[in-house]
Amino acid sequence: MASGKELCEGVEWRIRVVDGSSEVLVPPTGLARKVWLRTKGLISGLGMKVRMFLKQAWDMGANDPRKVIHCIKVGLALTIVSLVYFMRPLYDGVGGNAMWAIMTVVVVFEPTVGATLYKCLNRVCATCLAGFLAVGVHWIASQSGDRFEPFVVGASIFILGYRVDKLFDLAHQRISTIIIGTSLCILVIMLVCPIWSGQELHSLTVRNMDKLSDSLDGCVRLYFTNSNGEDDQKLQGYKCVLSSKASEESMANFARWEPSHGRFNFRHPWKQYLKIGASMRSCAYCIEALNSCINSENQAAESIKKHLSTSCLKVSSSSSSAIKELAESVKKMNKSPTIDLLVEEMNSALEELHNDLKSLSHLLNPSTTAENQISATGLVPFMEIIPVVTLASILIEISVRIEALVGSVEELVKESEMKDKIVAKEEKPEEP
Amino acid sequence: MASGKELCEGVEWRIRVVDGSSEVLVPPTGLARKVWLRTKGLISGLGMKVRMFLKQAWDMGANDPRKVIHCIKVGLALTIVSLVYFMRPLYDGVGGNAMWAIMTVVVVFEPTVGATLYKCLNRVCATCLAGFLAVGVHWIASQSGDRFEPFVVGASIFILGYRVDKLFDLAHQRISTIIIGTSLCILVIMLVCPIWSGQELHSLTVRNMDKLSDSLDGCVRLYFTNSNGEDDQKLQGYKCVLSSKASEESMANFARWEPSHGRFNFRHPWKQYLKIGASMRSCAYCIEALNSCINSENQAAESIKKHLSTSCLKVSSSSSSAIKELAESVKKMNKSPTIDLLVEEMNSALEELHNDLKSLSHLLNPSTTAENQISATGLVPFMEIIPVVTLASILIEISVRIEALVGSVEELVKESEMKDKIVAKEEKPEEP
Numbered sequence: 001m002a003s004g005k006e007l008c009e010g011v012e013w014r015i016r017v018v019d020g021s022s023e024v025l026v027p028p029t030g031l032a033r034k035v036w037l038r039t040k041g042l043i044s045g046l047g048m049k050v051r052m053f054l055k056q057a058w059d060m061g062a063n064d065p066r067k068v069i070h071c072i073k074v075g076l077a078l079t080i081v082s083l084v085y086f087m088r089p090l091y092d093g094v095g096g097n098a099m100w101a102i103m104t105v106v107v108v109f110e111p112t113v114g115a116t117l118y119k120c121l122n123r124v125c126a127t128c129l130a131g132f133l134a135v136g137v138h139w140i141a142s143q144s145g146d147r148f149e150p151f152v153v154g155a156s157i158f159i160l161g162y163r164v165d166k167l168f169d170l171a172h173q174r175i176s177t178i179i180i181g182t183s184l185c186i187l188v189i190m191l192v193c194p195i196w197s198g199q200e201l202h203s204l205t206v207r208n209m210d211k212l213s214d215s216l217d218g219c220v221r222l223y224f225t226n227s228n229g230e231d232d233q234k235l236q237g238y239k240c241v242l243s244s245k246a247s248e249e250s251m252a253n254f255a256r257w258e259p260s261h262g263r264f265n266f267r268h269p270w271k272q273y274l275k276i277g278a279s280m281r282s283c284a285y286c287i288e289a290l291n292s293c294i295n296s297e298n299q300a301a302e303s304i305k306k307h308l309s310t311s312c313l314k315v316s317s318s319s320s321s322a323i324k325e326l327a328e329s330v331k332k333m334n335k336s337p338t339i340d341l342l343v344e345e346m347n348s349a350l351e352e353l354h355n356d357l358k359s360l361s362h363l364l365n366p367s368t369t370a371e372n373q374i375s376a377t378g379l380v381p382f383m384e385i386i387p388v389v390t391l392a393s394i395l396i397e398i399s400v401r402i403e404a405l406v407g408s409v410e411e412l413v414k415e416s417e418m419k420d421k422i423v424a425k426e427e428k429p430e431e432p
Numbered sequence: 433m434a435s436g437k438e439l440c441e442g443v444e445w446r447i448r449v450v451d452g453s454s455e456v457l458v459p460p461t462g463l464a465r466k467v468w469l470r471t472k473g474l475i476s477g478l479g480m481k482v483r484m485f486l487k488q489a490w491d492m493g494a495n496d497p498r499k500v501i502h503c504i505k506v507g508l509a510l511t512i513v514s515l516v517y518f519m520r521p522l523y524d525g526v527g528g529n530a531m532w533a534i535m536t537v538v539v540v541f542e543p544t545v546g547a548t549l550y551k552c553l554n555r556v557c558a559t560c561l562a563g564f565l566a567v568g569v570h571w572i573a574s575q576s577g578d579r580f581e582p583f584v585v586g587a588s589i590f591i592l593g594y595r596v597d598k599l600f601d602l603a604h605q606r607i608s609t610i611i612i613g614t615s616l617c618i619l620v621i622m623l624v625c626p627i628w629s630g631q632e633l634h635s636l637t638v639r640n641m642d643k644l645s646d647s648l649d650g651c652v653r654l655y656f657t658n659s660n661g662e663d664d665q666k667l668q669g670y671k672c673v674l675s676s677k678a679s680e681e682s683m684a685n686f687a688r689w690e691p692s693h694g695r696f697n698f699r700h701p702w703k704q705y706l707k708i709g710a711s712m713r714s715c716a717y718c719i720e721a722l723n724s725c726i727n728s729e730n731q732a733a734e735s736i737k738k739h740l741s742t743s744c745l746k747v748s749s750s751s752s753s754a755i756k757e758l759a760e761s762v763k764k765m766n767k768s769p770t771i772d773l774l775v776e777e778m779n780s781a782l783e784e785l786h787n788d789l790k791s792l793s794h795l796l797n798p799s800t801t802a803e804n805q806i807s808a809t810g811l812v813p814f815m816e817i818i819p820v821v822t823l824a825s826i827l828i829e830i831s832v833r834i835e836a837l838v839g840s841v842e843e844l845v846k847e848s849e850m851k852d853k854i855v856a857k858e859e860k861p862e863e864p
């Protein structure tokens with residue numbers, strides 16, 4: 001500490017003056033100097049933090065530009081609603097309650113169309129209900145005669161919390177402000193770069209399927225070929241599938257409120273996406289178990305690995321291309337012409353794997369204690385078979401679950417085509 | 433239809449009059465009658481719906497009384513804050529802006545203490561920031577001379593959306609109302625049957641551990657003993673563990689804001705609960721794979737099942753009692769004295785399972801095509817071994833993951849004891 005202080009005091013503070021020469025700054029002594037140093041540290045620390053914050057904000061915006069768009073949209077909606085303050089007729093029309101329109105925008109504006117519509121409906125319904133309640137209480141109070149009116153009004157104020165004489169005016173103004181706020185929100189959210197919950201859910205599902213397929217194929221390939229070239233991020237992709245349940249549910253919930261957009265009609269079978277998500281998760285659980293086999297301490301015998309490698313790789317590659325095809329099918333929203341072929345291919349690979357497993361017993365050393373004979377006979381002790389066998393049987397289970405996934409995707413496509421037909425029929429009579 | 437109508441017309445409508453006799457109601461004919469029937473159906477349908485709704489509400493309240501308590505608390509807070517309307521000095525003190533206090537209560541009141549505190553802090557900070565910004569703009573406007581003042585004020589109104597002359601008064605009133613609202617919320621939420629996020633997270637973790645232990649033990653027992661007496665709900669308990677990630681994260685996030693309550697100090701290591709949750713989920717993934725083995729179509733040979741049954745049951749029961757003990761340890765927040773013993777027991781059961789697996793090769797039929805010899809020799813084809821072997825190796829993997837769980841629980845207990853000591857030290861000097 002002491003030597004540091006001396007060192008510090010041995011340093012000259014120089015400042016470069018505009019003409020190129022430099023002046024020696026005489027260090028202020030004692031308390032003033034300490035305060036100066038402390039303040040300087042504080043300011044530079046604060047500057048650092050602000051810079052870090054700005055950098056983080058920039059990164060966030062660069063990673064997900066939709067967040068920036070959302071900010072701009074909120075700003076736009078607030079700016080437009082603030083105009084109500086400036087236009088005298090509008091401002092007077094709502095009795096100076098323009099602030100409620102702003103409050104409405106602040107409360108109901110959400111990143112996606114579905115969520116905003118849902119909140120708007122909620123707010124309008126709740127306001128109307130509260131308005132009816134208030135009018136009802138008012139009516140009861142006015143009917144109950146001079147003697148009871150104060151009591152009824154007093155009790156209702158205690159319950160409802162309002163203290164207004166011109167009730168109908170208030171109700172009218174409040175409803176107008178809320179209608180101004182909500183309709184503005186709906187316009188801005190639907191016209192300026194709209195982000196649809198349904199579209200989001202759709203692309204999340206497609207993305208997750210691709211990830212699932214990549215990590216399934218990658219894991220099995222990593223195990224059998226020992227290639228280190230596999231991208232670790234690709235291998236871990238199935239974890240996204242595991243953790244996207246909550247977001248899928250909320251998106252499906254909001255998507256129901258959205259009008260038809262893009263290729264999605266009003267009553268698009270959003271619930272079916274949840275079923276597909278559940279099927280994908282059930283595959284992902286198995287991939288997690290597969291991963292644990294791969295990282296297990298019990299290493300399998302190389303000869304066994306070699307024996308099963310061809311068929312296992314075939315199963316994994318055919319199942320992963322089946323999942324890829326399903327992703328494509330969901331993306332284009334039509335039944336894939338090749339999916340049946342791919343499932344067949346997967347099943348024949350499974351058959352091959354079954355046969356390979358059956359013939360495994362030839363390689364097996366029946367004696368338990370003959371571990372030192374291995375190299376001589378080429379036979380393998382039972383324990384060294386277990387990891388590969390476990391892997392193979394999990395792989396078989398995965399392909400069973402993929403067939404369930406195929407089923408749920410086909411159901412989605414069928415339902416959506418049915419809805420499309422219904423909508424087309426409903427729309428036709430209106431056309432000339 | 434026709435006969436039904438006749439029947440209906442054959443029935444007399446009677447009404448019981450007060451004196452005990454009954455009068456025949458002559459059915460109204462034609463349109464009036466139809467309208468009457470329609471209306472009656474509508475009303476009874478509506479009554480049914482209202483009854484259903486009330487029943488649902490009652491059931492919800494009975495299943496989770498805390499929801500009812502939350503409703504009562506919101507009502508209480510709103511009632512108290514409404515009193516501001518009645519007390520003339522208070523009402524005038526905030527310039528008739530008492531509504532903002534009510535708005536604050538509506539906006540910040542959440543079911544748990546942590547969430548409410550978090551929102552309160554958010555609201556107060558945001559209001560203060562906005563206030564400073566407004567005052568800053570005002571100052572700039574007043575400093576910029578007569579010529580520029582209107583422009584600055586105009587621009588700032590356009591950005592900030594306020595149209596007030598007495599800025600300082602407004603800021604003062606707004607901040608008072610918000611302080612009234614938030615402090616009231618904090619008082620009500622902390623004094624009336626408080627629900628702490630931390631406590632919730634703690635009991636969720638304990639509950640999930642119990643569920644995990646039950647379903648692990650139940651699944652293995654179901655497989656080996658074929659007992660149908662297992663409770664299906666208990667077997668599916670691990671699914672709760674799989675789906676509680678999102679709620680754990682939000683609770684841990686809110687728990688950080690809570691002051692010390694019950695046995696939890698202010699800086700209780702809440703993040704460690706998330707690690708425990710992740711460890712539990714990794715066990716639950718394996719139980720899911722285990723379940724798929726149990727429900728698999730490939731049934732295992734009974735003799736193999738019998739051979740491995742004792743050791744598998746031992747492993748599952750010892751691991752499930754280890755998890756139970758961990759749950760107890762988290763519950764009491766101290767290191768369990770028996771956990772090391774239980775882990776040792778689990779490891780010795782694993783050793784036994786390893787030996788049983790090794791000796792399995794004796795029971796194996798080396799020939800692939802000798803399926804018809806089975807009954808004669810008592811040997812089993814390789815394919816019928818696979819399901820049990822897979823189950824056993826998943827069981828081994830589960831016990832590896834349980835050891836990780838033991839580690840994270842011990843870390844939690846250690847960290848919490850450390851924090852306790854620090855708090856005790858900090859508090860001691862204050863005591864006489």
